Amino acid sequence: MRIALDAMGGDRGLTPAIEGGLQAAREFGTEIALVGRQPEIEQELARHDLSGVKVSMVHASEVIEMDEEPGAAAHAKRDSSIVVGIHMVKSGEAAAFVSAGNSGAILAAAQLYLGRLPGVRRSALGTVYPTLHGRCFVLDVGATTDCKPEYLFQFGVMGSAYATGVLQMSRPRVGILSTGEEEGKGSLLVKEAYQLLKASPLNFIGNIEGKDVPEQLADVVVTDGFTGNVFIKTSEGVANLLIQVMEREIKRRPQAVLGALLARGALKATKASLDYADYGGAARLGVNGIAIVAHGRSSAKAIKSAIRVAKQAVDSDIIGTINKGVQ
Amino acid sequence: MRIALDAMGGDRGLTPAIEGGLQAAREFGTEIALVGRQPEIEQELARHDLSGVKVSMVHASEVIEMDEEPGAAAHAKRDSSIVVGIHMVKSGEAAAFVSAGNSGAILAAAQLYLGRLPGVRRSALGTVYPTLHGRCFVLDVGATTDCKPEYLFQFGVMGSAYATGVLQMSRPRVGILSTGEEEGKGSLLVKEAYQLLKASPLNFIGNIEGKDVPEQLADVVVTDGFTGNVFIKTSEGVANLLIQVMEREIKRRPQAVLGALLARGALKATKASLDYADYGGAARLGVNGIAIVAHGRSSAKAIKSAIRVAKQAVDSDIIGTINKGVQ
Numbered sequence: 131m132r133i134a135l136d137a138m139g140g141d142r143g144l145t146p147a148i149e150g151g152l153q154a155a156r157e158f159g160t161e162i163a164l165v166g167r168q169p170e171i172e173q174e175l176a177r178h179d180l181s182g183v184k185v186s187m188v189h190a191s192e193v194i195e196m197d198e199e200p201g202a203a204a205h206a207k208r209d210s211s212i213v214v215g216i217h218m219v220k221s222g223e224a225a226a227f228v229s230a231g232n233s234g235a236i237l238a239a240a241q242l243y244l245g246r247l248p249g250v251r252r253s254a255l256g257t258v259y260p261t262l263h264g265r266c267f268v269l270d271v272g273a274t275t276d277c278k279p280e281y282l283f284q285f286g287v288m289g290s291a292y293a294t295g296v297l298q299m300s301r302p303r304v305g306i307l308s309t310g311e312e313e314g315k316g317s318l319l320v321k322e323a324y325q326l327l328k329a330s331p332l333n334f335i336g337n338i339e340g341k342d343v344p345e346q347l348a349d350v351v352v353t354d355g356f357t358g359n360v361f362i363k364t365s366e367g368v369a370n371l372l373i374q375v376m377e378r379e380i381k382r383r384p385q386a387v388l389g390a391l392l393a394r395g396a397l398k399a400t401k402a403s404l405d406y407a408d409y410g411g412a413a414r415l416g417v418n419g420i421a422i423v424a425h426g427r428s429s430a431k432a433i434k435s436a437i438r439v440a441k442q443a444v445d446s447d448i449i450g451t452i453n454k455g456v457q
Numbered sequence: 458m459r460i461a462l463d464a465m466g467g468d469r470g471l472t473p474a475i476e477g478g479l480q481a482a483r484e485f486g487t488e489i490a491l492v493g494r495q496p497e498i499e500q501e502l503a504r505h506d507l508s509g510v511k512v513s514m515v516h517a518s519e520v521i522e523m524d525e526e527p528g529a530a531a532h533a534k535r536d537s538s539i540v541v542g543i544h545m546v547k548s549g550e551a552a553a554f555v556s557a558g559n560s561g562a563i564l565a566a567a568q569l570y571l572g573r574l575p576g577v578r579r580s581a582l583g584t585v586y587p588t589l590h591g592r593c594f595v596l597d598v599g600a601t602t603d604c605k606p607e608y609l610f611q612f613g614v615m616g617s618a619y620a621t622g623v624l625q626m627s628r629p630r631v632g633i634l635s636t637g638e639e640e641g642k643g644s645l646l647v648k649e650a651y652q653l654l655k656a657s658p659l660n661f662i663g664n665i666e667g668k669d670v671p672e673q674l675a676d677v678v679v680t681d682g683f684t685g686n687v688f689i690k691t692s693e694g695v696a697n698l699l700i701q702v703m704e705r706e707i708k709r710r711p712q713a714v715l716g717a718l719l720a721r722g723a724l725k726a727t728k729a730s731l732d733y734a735d736y737g738g739a740a741r742l743g744v745n746g747i748a749i750v751a752h753g754r755s756s757a758k759a760i761k762s763a764i765r766v767a768k769q770a771v772d773s774d775i776i777g778t779i780n781k782g783v784q
Contacts, residue, residue, distance in 0.1 A: 262698055272636060275644045309599055309686040317602045317683040340691030344698035356644040357684055359636040364667030364688050368695040371589055371671035372727065379723035389719025396706035396713040400699065 132186075133440050134215040134224035135433070137166035137174075138193045139231025140424070147230060148174045150433025155183040157434070158441055163188050163224055166211040190214035193231075200234025204242055212236055216243045219419040226420035226440035230433060233412065233423045237273060240414045240421040247449065249456040252281045253416030254355070256292055257362060261346035267293045267302075268343070269415065270355040271362045277354035282306065282323035283330065287455035288415040289350035290332050295446025296413075296439055297349075305338030305348030307357060312337065319354065327352070340364075373401065413443070415452065420444060459513075460767050461542040461551035462760070464493035464501075465520045466558025467751070474557060475501045477760025482510040484761070485768055490515050490551055493538040517541035527561025531569055539563055543570045546746040553747035553767035557760060560739065560750045564600060567741045567748040574776065576783040579608045580743030581682070583619055584689060588673035594620045594629075595670070597682040598689045600741065604681035609633065609650035610657065614782035615742040616677035617659050622773025623740075623766055624676075632665030632675030634684060639664065646681065654679070700728065740770070742779065747771060 135151045137144055148171065151162045161184035164171050168189040175185070192210040194203040207213060212231055216239045218224035229236050237255060246253055256269030269289045274281060286304050293302035306324055308316035313324060315337055327334040338348045340361060353361065376397075380386045390397065412423045420443045424436035462478045464471055475498065478489045488511035491498050495516040502512070519537040521530040534540060539558055543566045545551035556563050564582060573580055583596030596616045601608060613631050620629035633651055635643035640651060642664055654661040665675045667688060680688065703724075707713045717724065739750045747770045751763035 262701055275636065307687060309602065309683060309690075320683075339694075340687045340689075341694035341697070343691070344694045353687075356636060356647075357687055360634060360667045360680075360684055361687055361691050362667075363636075364670070364691045365695045367666075367668035367671045368692045369699060370668070372696060372699045374589055376723065376727045379726040380720060382726075383720070383723050386720040386723040389716040389721075389723070392716025393707060393710070393713040393720060394716075396703065396710050396716070399706040399709075400703045 131225045131441065131444055132161040132163055132223070133437055134163045134165050134188070134218045134227045135437065136211045136215050136227070136229030136231050137164040137171050138190075138211040139229040141196060142429075144170055144174045146430040147433055148178070150430035151437065152178055152180070152183055152185065153430060154434045154437035155185055158438060160184070160437070160441055161186065162437070163218065165190050165215045165218070166193070167191065188214060188218065194235045196232050198232060198235065200232060200238045203232065204235045204238035212239050213243065216240055216419070216421060219421065220244055225444045226422065228422045228424060228433070228436045228440050230424035230436070236421060236423050237414050240417045240419065244417040244419040244421070246416055247418050247453055247456070250288075250416040250452070251284055252277070253414055254285045254288060255412055256289060256415050257412040258297070259343065259351070259362070259365070261344050263346045265297065266343065266346050266349050266351055267297060268351040268353065268358060268362065270353065271358040271412070272355050273414065274355040276356070277319060279319060279322035279326055282319070282352055282354065283326035284416070284456050286327050286330065286332050286334070286350065286352045288452050289352060291448050291451040291455060292413065292415060292443070293350050295448045295451060296442040298442070299349050301333045302349035303335045303347075304332045304350040304352060305335050307343070307351055307353035307361065308337035308339065310337060311339060323352070413439070418449070420449065458552045458768065458771055459488040459490055459550070460764055461490045461492050461515070461545045461554045462764065463538045463542050463554070463556030463558050464491040464498050465517075465538040466556040467760075468523060469756075471497055471501045473757040474760055475505070477757035478764065479505055479507070479510055479512065480757060481761045481764035482512055485765060487511075487764065487768055488513065489764070490545065492517050492542045492545070493520070494518065515541060515545065521559050521562045523559050525559060525562065527559060527565045530559065531562045531565035539566050540570065543567055543746070543748060546748065547571055552771045553749065555749045555751060555760070555763045555767050557751035557763070563748060563750050564741045567744045567746065571744040571746040571748070573743055574745050574780055574783070576780070577615075577743040578611055579604070580741055581612045581615060582739055583616055583742050584739040585624070586670065586678070586689070586692070588671050590673045592624065593670065593673050593676050593678055594624060595678040595680065595685060595689065596742065597680065598685040598739070599682050601682040603683070604646060606646060606649035606653055609646070609679055609681065610653035611743070611783050613654050613657065613659050613661070613677065613679045615779050616679060618775050618778040618782060619740065619742060619770070620677050622775045622778060623769040625769075626676050628660045629676035630662045630674075631659045631677040631679060632662050634667065634670070634678055634680035634688065635664035636666065637664060638666060650679070740766070745776070747776065
């Protein structure tokens with residue numbers, strides 16, 4: 131299996147991307163096609179031992195910067211590493227594309243050049259969400275802002291396929307994000323989607339509240355792209371708030387500084403368990419091909435993790451599963 | 458000023474309610490009318506020194522339990538402490554009503570018996586939200602699930618009045634919860650409400666993302682009741698998750714247990730700064746009278762805090778301000 135990796139993407143540039151790519155090639159035995167400016171890639175590769183790994187290069191002269199307007203950039207920069215990588219998936223030269231670059235542009239390019247799977251009404255952006263007991267999968271977190279009930283139903287199908295194939299869950303519990311546990315709680319949209327999900331062969335468990343997602347009462351959390359985006363960003367904001375307040379309170383107290391030193395491992399593990407880098411990115415589901423977004427502040431570890439996700443998505447034939455589920 | 462206090466409400470029963478009420482009567486000089494079963498109130502009052510406080514009793518034979526269906530209970534239990542207290546506001550016998558009881562029933566009774574203010578399209582449930590630098594006010598967090606742009610505009614007016622009058626903020630910055638900072642980001646609902654808010658005399662600062670609310674980039678956060686409810690419950694869930702993960706990680710490490718002991722003050726202060734009890738409850742805005750919901754797990758301190766909120770709402774003539782703003 132060959133996976134196309136954007137060598138140019140990410141806030142930290144080529145170094146972690148290539149390091150993560152080579153680690154993945156070695157560990158998973160997949161071939162990695164590094165997409166980007168060939169001279170820069172060659173220079174970086176020269177610093178690595180390439181024995182026993184399958185690695186190739188595909189030149190792309192342009193780079194979509196992190197702050198570019200996603201839709202316009204995906205449209206205009208036809209020779210960017212992102213657009214070239216997506217085209218490799220389309221043509222079958224690669225089984226999947228992984229990038230830590232401008233996430234909006236990756237998603238826009240996937241939508242633009244891969245197109246939607248037949249039968250899929252709208253695509254969704256899904257992300258792995260850390261919980262107290264492991265992780266769950268939340269979608270849509272921002273691809274389709276205004277949804278109809280049928281879209282949410284299909285998000286349930288796609289999320290369930292992802293949780294089964296990539297997260298290796300068996301019969302994942304699908305919940306719909308709402309304002310109360312009971313059937314009948316929530317917006318008109320949620321109430322109608324509830325009925326569609328209930329009538330489906332999915333393992334649908336009903337409504338789930340925001341406070342219960344971190345307890346992992348559901349393995350797949352279905353929501354519209356507006357609410358999901360607020361949900362994911364609020365989670366990030368509150369986690370940061372708590373850590374900042376704690377650091378401030380510790381600094382205020384001399385004996386607490388010593389305490390924090392002793393508890394450093396525990397504090398670090400707490401931060402790590404909520405670290406998105408560990409979980410290997412977001413995926414655009416519903417498009418005709420596999421495109422995985424690694425976190426923008428990506429370390430080599432996050433890149434490797436995103437490549438593992440891509441590999442599992444291919445191995446589990448997630449595209450085929452979604453295809454069947456939405457018919 | 459006389460404030461009606463539900464003596465029966467709250468998970469912990471009469472004791473904290475009456476203790477908080479008496480503290481407030483002493484500290485703020487307001488008269489407190491204790492609403493509930495007179496024999497039980499008398500028994501509890503006998504344990505307190507009542508010199509110098511203005512306290513009265515209003516008998517109500519029924520109690521709406523915490524787990525009752527709110528709408529049905531508010532309708533059926535006409536002689537419950539909640540319904541009797543709300544009627545005291547309607548008739549002018551009390552300037553405001555405070556309860557730590559079944560929050561849904563309090564809100565339903567306020568809607569049912571006080572009615573909406575003329576010109577207000579939908580009422581909203583607002584709540585104070587702890588931030589890194591203090592607090593902001595978020596509405597709607599669950600009263601009106603399906604909204605139109607005009608409702609959100611009016612929520613901005615009501616939230617701004619509350620932030621000014623009760624939270625004593627000058628020219629509070631009003632933001633609308635969305636999926637990106639830039640104008641044009643968000644759902645159709647948000648985009649239309651954005652234009653209405655922009656054209657208003659409010660201090661409107663545009664979109665605010667979930668991750669930025671804890672940074673207090675806005676003092677008033679406007680959102681529909683569905684998204685707001687998800688927002689507030691997600692905040693609660695993530696805060697709990699972090700604290701639980703931290704406690705688990707500390708227990709795993711012998712030296713971290715000692716560290717946590719030394720850092721105990723800091724950890725406690727962190728929890729406290731995210732403690733809803735400190736902030737004095739939620740308010741139903743847009744109804745023709747003041748009804749404040751104290752937290753259900755209310756301590757005497759939370760009750761006192763909710764009474765202070767009620768007093769400030771009366772003192773600042775929040776009803777008059779909203780009335781003017783929505784015309």
